[in-house]
Amino acid sequence: MTHRLKPNGRRVVPLLIFALLALVPAATAIGADAFVLSLVTRIMIFGLAAMALDLLLGYGAMISFGHAAYVGIGAYSVGILSSSGIDDVFVQIAVAFAASGLFALVTGAISLRTKGAYFIMITLAFGQMLFFLASSLAAFGGDDGMTLPSRSLVFGAPILKNTVVLYYAAFICLLGFYALCRAIVASRFGRVLRGIRENLVRMEAIGFAPYPYKLAAYVIAGMIASVAGVLLANQAEFVSPAYAGWQRSAELIFMVVLGGVGSLHGAIIGAALFVLLAEYLSRLTEYWPMIFGPLLILVVIFARGGIAGLLKAWR
Amino acid sequence: MTVPLLSVENLCKAYGALRVTDRVTLTVAAGELRAIIGPNGAGKTTLIHQLSGLAAPDSGQVMFDGRDVTALSMPQRARLGLVRSFQITAILPRLSALDNVALAVQARSGSSFRFFRDVSQDAAINTEALALLARFRLDARAASAAGTLSYGEKRQLELAVALATRPKLLLLDEPLAGTSHDEARLVIAALQSLKRDVAIILIEHDMDAVFALADRVSVLVYGAIIASGTPAEIRADPAVRAAYLGEEA
Ligand SMILES: Nc1ncnc2c1ncn2[C@@H]1O[C@H](COP(=O)(O)OP(=O)(O)OP(=O)(O)O)[C@@H](O)[C@H]1O
Ligand SMILES: [Mg+2]
Numbered sequence: 001m002t003h004r005l006k007p008n009g010r011r012v013v014p015l016l017i018f019a020l021l022a023l024v025p026a027a028t029a030i031g032a033d034a035f036v037l038s039l040v041t042r043i044m045i046f047g048l049a050a051m052a053l054d055l056l057l058g059y060g061a062m063i064s065f066g067h068a069a070y071v072g073i074g075a076y077s078v079g080i081l082s083s084s085g086i087d088d089v090f091v092q093i094a095v096a097f098a099a100s101g102l103f104a105l106v107t108g109a110i111s112l113r114t115k116g117a118y119f120i121m122i123t124l125a126f127g128q129m130l131f132f133l134a135s136s137l138a139a140f141g142g143d144d145g146m147t148l149p150s151r152s153l154v155f156g157a158p159i160l161k162n163t164v165v166l167y168y169a170a171f172i173c174l175l176g177f178y179a180l181c182r183a184i185v186a187s188r189f190g191r192v193l194r195g196i197r198e199n200l201v202r203m204e205a206i207g208f209a210p211y212p213y214k215l216a217a218y219v220i221a222g223m224i225a226s227v228a229g230v231l232l233a234n235q236a237e238f239v240s241p242a243y244a245g246w247q248r249s250a251e252l253i254f255m256v257v258l259g260g261v262g263s264l265h266g267a268i269i270g271a272a273l274f275v276l277l278a279e280y281l282s283r284l285t286e287y288w289p290m291i292f293g294p295l296l297i298l299v300v301i302f303a304r305g306g307i308a309g310l311l312k313a314w315r
Numbered sequence: 316m317t318v319p320l321l322s323v324e325n326l327c328k329a330y331g332a333l334r335v336t337d338r339v340t341l342t343v344a345a346g347e348l349r350a351i352i353g354p355n356g357a358g359k360t361t362l363i364h365q366l367s368g369l370a371a372p373d374s375g376q377v378m379f380d381g382r383d384v385t386a387l388s389m390p391q392r393a394r395l396g397l398v399r400s401f402q403i404t405a406i407l408p409r410l411s412a413l414d415n416v417a418l419a420v421q422a423r424s425g426s427s428f429r430f431f432r433d434v435s436q437d438a439a440i441n442t443e444a445l446a447l448l449a450r451f452r453l454d455a456r457a458a459s460a461a462g463t464l465s466y467g468e469k470r471q472l473e474l475a476v477a478l479a480t481r482p483k484l485l486l487l488d489e490p491l492a493g494t495s496h497d498e499a500r501l502v503i504a505a506l507q508s509l510k511r512d513v514a515i516i517l518i519e520h521d522m523d524a525v526f527a528l529a530d531r532v533s534v535l536v537y538g539a540i541i542a543s544g545t546p547a548e549i550r551a552d553p554a555v556r557a558a559y560l561g562e563e564a
Binding site: 201 | 390391406434
């Protein structure tokens with residue numbers, strides 16, 4: 001008989017990832033280094049941003065080189081609001097959604113008129129525009145960035161100060177948006193998006209005008225990444241223009257490629273590998289990018305589907 | 316006379332100095348099967364591109380189903396029922412054969428701005444898509460990634476996709492090219508059963524198929540239509556024999 005298109009690996013690997021993530025605080029409770037907790041929180045935050053990027057890259061064939069801008073918007077939503085006394089995390093997220101959604105709508109509407117290398121360049125340009133805007137906000141630290149007066153409040157309570165609570169807040173966001181993205185890619189909308197990725201002219205020939213679908217995906221991916229920014233600001237208790245810079249955008253692409261394009265959970269694996277390797281290689285030598293670069297090239301050459309692709313092949 | 320389904324008026328297109336479409340005027344009635352034949356490079360595919368909206372003509376007009384569609388995009392024309400296939404197979408390789416057809420059903424059944432429900436569980440769409448796959452004996456391949464189908468199967472799949480849009484006029488660019496004898500028979504049978512319900516413009520080099528299927532035949536040479544008529548008239552036309560059929564004899 002015909003083989004199934006969705007092997008169970010699609011379900012098992014994400015399940016393992018989230019089970020593992022759920023248990024990390026337990027490990028630190030029984031003696032593992034507390035530093036691990038903040039490290040894995042970072043992994044989940046970048047995993048969230050990379051997963052949002054994978055929605056564009058892996059499902060819509062849109063190579064955005066400015067996705068860190070949305071992380072920056074989320075972080076500055078927290079920074080700017082909390083410095084004017086608005087500490088409620090839900091208000092901050094609502095503002096982050098509105099700002100990132102609007103920025104994605106306007107810049108996406110323009111960028112998506114271009115194709116291929118032009119799209120990459122124009123998303124990069126818009127990202128850098130935001131970076132320089134953040135750098136010029138003298139009232140909010142300019143290029144030095146700004147330290148937050150405090151972490152966000154949840155229903156008026158300062159519970160995010162607790163690293164375990166912050167950890168689970170990041171965990172719930174990652175899990176929730178993973179479930180959302182899974183649903184989206186399997187929906188009517190998601191199938192159109194996947195179709196456009198495969199063959200745009202074919203989709204036009206059956207009556208789909210691709211532009212509105214791409215734009216909607218672009219806005220959704222931007223809004224999800226802004227939540228990563230809200231979390232990042234809270235974890236670091238600091239916001240900086242660097243969050244939105246092109247290096248960060250490139251890192252997000254690295255993560256997605258490393259983990260496996262077009263699988264969603266691959267982006268989380270990629271973020272984990274990236275953050276861990278950067279952390280430990282940088283302890284070994286200051287020249288760690290010289291090891292890191294070739295490593296990435298090897299993955300791209302020998303493991304086309306990234307780590308998620310390898311896991312699928314082994315099953 | 317009733318209004319024709321398609322009427323093309325003085326269509327012209329040039330690539331640089333090369334005239335690929337030269338004052339083409341053509342009408343196709345509802346339910347008619349019109350074959351367009353002509354030597355390689357005559358401009359048949361380019362004509363289909365202009366009828367379907369993939370390429371813009373330099374001048375001239377395309378009327379479809381009572382309206383001027385000359386300025387409409389390919390998706391807009393497709394939604395009106397003017398649907399094409401491609402000479403160079405165009406499928407969605409990493410989606411299943413079923414998804415390929417289901418997307419075409421989806422395109423005309425409600426909004427695709429729905430983000431949450433799993434579309435693979437949509438029974439109405441799946442039933443219709445599966446029936447079309449079965450018509451081309453591809454039902455056993457429904458779950459296979461379309462890219463893994465054989466060349467002939469991909470051609471069949473493209474036809475199933477085109478039919479799934481429920482077209483009023485199908486523009487078929489060499490649907491038999493590269494198919495096996497058996498596959499070709501399936502396609503010819505399918506076209507035969509579509510006749511009268513769906514108007515078809517068929518571009519084809521297989522003369523037996525053309526003369527068996529077509530109500531009327533138009534001959535395109537150097538971008539211009541040099542003759543139109545019933546298969547019998549075309550076969551007897553000396554200019555056609557000289558320009559085209561002669562090569563095959
Ligand atoms: N985009 C293009 N730019 C320049 N020339 C083109 C382009 N597309 C087609 N041509 C030329 O226009 C002419 C007609 O091409 P077309 O593909 O329409 O022919 P055809 O009748 O479909 O031929 P075949 O039977 O080989 O499919 C050819 O000489 C071709 O080289
Ligand atoms: Mg051709």
